[in-house]
Amino acid sequence: MARTNQLTKEKRVAIITLRNEGQSVWKIAKTLNGSPSGVAKTIKRYNETGTHEDRPRKGRPRVTSASEDKFIRVTSLRNHKLTAAQIRDQMNATQSSSSRPISRTTVKRRLRESGLHGQIAARKPLLRRGNKKGERMDSTCLVPTVKHGGGGVMVWGCFAGDTVGDLFKIEGTLNQHGYHSILQRHAIPSGLRLVGRSFIFQQDNDPKHTSRLCKGYLTKKESDGLLLQMTWPPQSPDLNPIKMVWGELDRRVKAKGPTSDKHLWELLQDCWKTMSGDYLLKLIERMPRVCKAMRCMVEVLGQPEDHQLHAGRYTCFFFTEEEAAGGPKWRLLTPEEYTAVSGYTAEDRHSCIDLLSSLDALVNFYPDEGPAETEDRRAFVDLIKGLPHLDGSQRITPHQALQHQFFKKAHLNQHPD
Incomplete structure (x- = not known):
């Protein structure tokens, strides 16, 4: 049987008031638009308890104790930037193995009970004391930002297979002499450590990489049997896999919110060391x-x-x-x-795609279903031939596409069926 809605406290007071005035159970039920059985039970319970309040229920026992509730509240107050999931992990780490682990939802519920409600941290530059209005603008609740860039760190790195090599911080502007030093102290040692002798060395055609100093040095090492230089096509820097690594590293570091050049370099080193081998x-x-x-x-x-x-x-x-x-x-x-x-x-x-010698082969790719279907396929192939054309002057425009016979179905007039 479905559970019925509980009578409100106001309705229970009204029932007892009408009963004290001498009205019958049926009349009270009709007046308050309720059931006679509900009215009778309310009167009986009032006679037994003498109050309109709800009876105490046992319910499900709380997962956390009073001291644990206090721990959740104090932890959040000490560091406003902690999420419910982070507080959960801290609390579960301090509990004994026999204790029942708490969930993120439990932490959020306890924080709400303490009057602490989560918000997205505001991103603001350093504020004067007069501009810090409300708790959300407090320095402990802000994600600091710096206008006009705020500095940066230039690095060099490499990887082989599923393992990263050295990550080197570049001071100032990198020239051919600085890159020659990187080859000596980081690039070749990393290749030998990760792969071994005769490893394939790949780099793009940056002017520093192709300078006479660096090119001569790599050629000598190649003649010594330490490495093999990969021929890299001109004007193809974005095909270099390391470009994808820099993008992934940049996303990871930005997610941690660096606050200074020193902090940025520390985060770069941490994220570099934990780069996933599967991703590489x-x-x-x-x-x-x-x-x-x-x-x-x-x-x-x-x-x-x-x-x-x-x-x-x-x-x-x-x-x-x-x-x-x-x-x-x-x-x-x-x-x-x-x-x-x-x-x-x-x-x-x-x-x-191996079965198609050209787009025209799409017409007969599926079994023949009659002249009308064949004409429809030909019109469709004629349409898509113009869509991916590499030459912009020959590529079909959106207006031309909408006027194409495939959309107008003009090619089907000769097939009324």
């Missing part, structure tokens, strides 16, 4: 997929025009220019050539 492996494993995606685009959409390949940032990473009868022509690298240039092994493709 994913960055390496994605490189063959980049090559795979490029080959699929060329095979299905066709190769870009030569003038576009000449101007492309990543062209040399996927294409090569050869002499032909009509002049130099670009062609897609073979998987073996791609491996030689990049150091990564190209993956074989296993998907439905």
Whole structure:
């Protein structure tokens, strides 16, 4: 049986008042729009207890004791920036193994009972005393910010496989001499420590990296058998996996809210040491997929025009220019050539795209369902051919797309069925 709603205290007082005036149970129920049984039980309970208050209930026992409630409250007051989850972890860490662990919801409930309510910390610069209005503007509750930048730290780092190498703090402006020192003290020692002799050294074509001093030094170490230099295509800095690592490191450090250059450098070192090995492996494993995606685009959409390949940032990473009868022509690298240039092994493709030699093959990709369906497919393929075109002058515009026969269904007029 479903549980009925409990009568309010005001309604219970009204029942007893009408009863004292001599009214019957049925009349009271009709007057107050209630049930006769509820009225009778209310009168009986009042005669037994002499009060309108609710009876004390046993209920579920509290998970926390009075001292634990005080611990939760005091911990929050000492550090306003602690979240309920952090207070929960602190409390569970101090309890014995036989004690029942508390939940984040329990901590939030105890804080509300103490009159402490959570808010998102305000991000403000250092405030004068006269501007600190209310608890939310107190320095212990603020996330400090500094206008106009607030400084920064420049670092150099490397990784191999699932492990990071050295992280070096760069003081001032880095030139070829400073980078030469990094190669000597950090880059090559890290490679030998993480991989061993004859490790492949990869870097982009920054002017410092390709300077005569640094290039000569690396060539000498290569002749000594310490390393192998990877040939890096020109104008392709963003393909460097370390760029992804810097982005991940930046997100982690910003989440911790650095307050000074010194604090920033400390956070950088901590986050660098705890960089996930799985994440680093994913960055390496994605490189063959980049090559795979490029080959699929060329095979299905066709190769870009030569003038576009000449101007492309990543062209040399996927294409090569050869002499032909009509002049130099670009062609897609073979998987073996791609491996030689990049150091990564190209993956074989296993998907439905292998069954398509061009977008026109989509017309007959599914079984024939009649002339109308075939015409509809042809119109659809004609539409999508113009959408991903690499040349902007030939790419279909949104207005042209809406006027296309596929949307107007004009090609189906000859098939009324």
